Amino acid sequence: MLKFFTVAFHIAVLYIIFIAGTWIQQLFNLFIPGSVIGLVLLFTLLISGVLKVQWIEAGTAFIIKHLAFFFIPVTAGVMNYFDLFAGKGVVLILIGLISTALVMVTGGHVSQALMRRREAEHE
Amino acid sequence: MNEIWIGIAAVLGTIVCYQIGQFVHKKWPVSFTAPVIVATPIVIIFLLSFDIPYETYMIGGEWINQLLGPAVVALAYPLYQHWSTLKKLTVPLLSGTLVGAFVGVASGMLLAVWADVDGAIFYSLLPKNATTAVAMDVAVSLGGVGSLAAVFVMIAGVGGVMISSFVFKLFGPVDSIGRGIGIGSASHAIGTASAMENSELEGSIATIAMVVSAVAVSIIVPLLVMVFM
Incomplete structure (x- = not known):
């Protein structure tokens, strides 16, 4: 039971940081979403030692362990767009997938190659 | 009630x-x-x-x-835990992500032109590899449709995760740094969630890729549209 309250409290802290991120976004009219600003904000708070790890640890561990769960409702929204996938829609899906695969392979290989070159230099 | x-x-x-x-x-x-x-x-x-x-x-x-917002915020914690390792890798990580972001927009553009896709659908497709909120904003600002952009983000996210083990096996990359960057810049938060299931390090790398590519995509899309369209 105590663990439940700890997790709930930590998630509340995350929620406050998320809200702060949304405020910053609206205040400065930024194109970056509030959640991503909140991510950078929490990171800064942790690195600078302003926020102690003990305040968010259990909640973050819980959320990250079940991260996929939170995406289920949004993803199910695709059901309202099944019409789009008929006919020419198949081409659109293919374009999306091919282009996404290209991102995966090129981005990943660039990082991997630069990493390996660096490792070789150090040896 | x-x-x-x-x-x-x-x-x-x-x-x-x-x-x-x-x-x-x-x-x-x-x-x-x-x-x-x-x-x-x-x-x-x-x-x-x-x-x-x-x-x-x-x-x-x-x-x-x-809880989606707080869930994205939570990604800062593993990033913080692995920071001493990750900060030494800034150049390789950023380079891969920026190349990925560019390839995503450019290849989407070329394939769409080749397949005769234009108008609102075209602009909704371009920012697909960014996280939903960013992609919707970018699409709408150019004349795309928000909800349509969200569907393309889903294709990049869910579709990307689905094909990732197959794509990685066939074409690489093989190590967790390359794969983290690959899946994070291709499939944003859904990709990061799947990387997190492999290892926390891979997940943190994907987190960096997701954040950086959200910013990069929002700059690259309007730029390429201005130059080529």
């Missing part, structure tokens, strides 16, 4: 579907059995077979959505 019960039922139903997804993924740990990929179709099939509109399900789904 009634709404509350519908909401509770929706949340409980989602939890059950998620657990089925987890079970299947444990049994066959490959990318196309990722919990979100197994669970979502079960939710959709259930709703369709009982004629429940998505909007009704979302009475409860909206409660889960409320």
Whole structure:
């Protein structure tokens, strides 16, 4: 039971940081979403030692362990767009997938190659 | 009152579907059995077979959505834990992500032109590899449609995770740095969630890729459109 309250409290802290991120976004009219600003904000708070790890640890561990769960409702929204996938829609899906695969392979290989070159230099 | 019960039922139903997804993924740990990929179709099939509109399900789904923001914020913690390792890798990580972001926009553009896709659909497609909120903003600012952009983001996210183990096996990269960057810049938060299941380091790398590519995509899309369109 105590663990439940700890997790709930930590998630509340995350929620406050998320809200702060949304405020910053609206205040400065930024194109970056509030959640991503909140991510950078929490990171800064942790690195600078302003926020102690003990305040968010259990909640973050819980959320990250079940991260996929939170995406289920949004993803199910695709059901309202099944019409789009008929006919020419198949081409659109293919374009999306091919282009996404290209991102995966090129981005990943660039990082991997630069990493390996660096490792070789150090040896 | 009634709404509350519908909401509770929706949340409980989602939890059950998620657990089925987890079970299947444990049994066959490959990318196309990722919990979100197994669970979502079960939710959709259930709703369709009982004629429940998505909007009704979302009475409860909206409660889960409320936690999406904090969930993205939470990604800062593993990033913080692995920071001493990651900060030494800034150049390789950023270079890969920026190349990925550029390739995503440019290849989407070329393929769309080649397939004769234009107008609102064209602009909704371009920012697909960024996280939903960014992609919607970018699409709308150029004349695309927000919800359509969100569907393309889903294709990049869910579709990307689905094909990732196959694509990585065939074309690489092989190590967790390359794969983290690859899946994070291609499939944003859904990709990061799947990388997190492999290892925390891979997940943190994907987090960096997701954040940087959200910013990069929002700059690259209008730039390329201005130059070529």
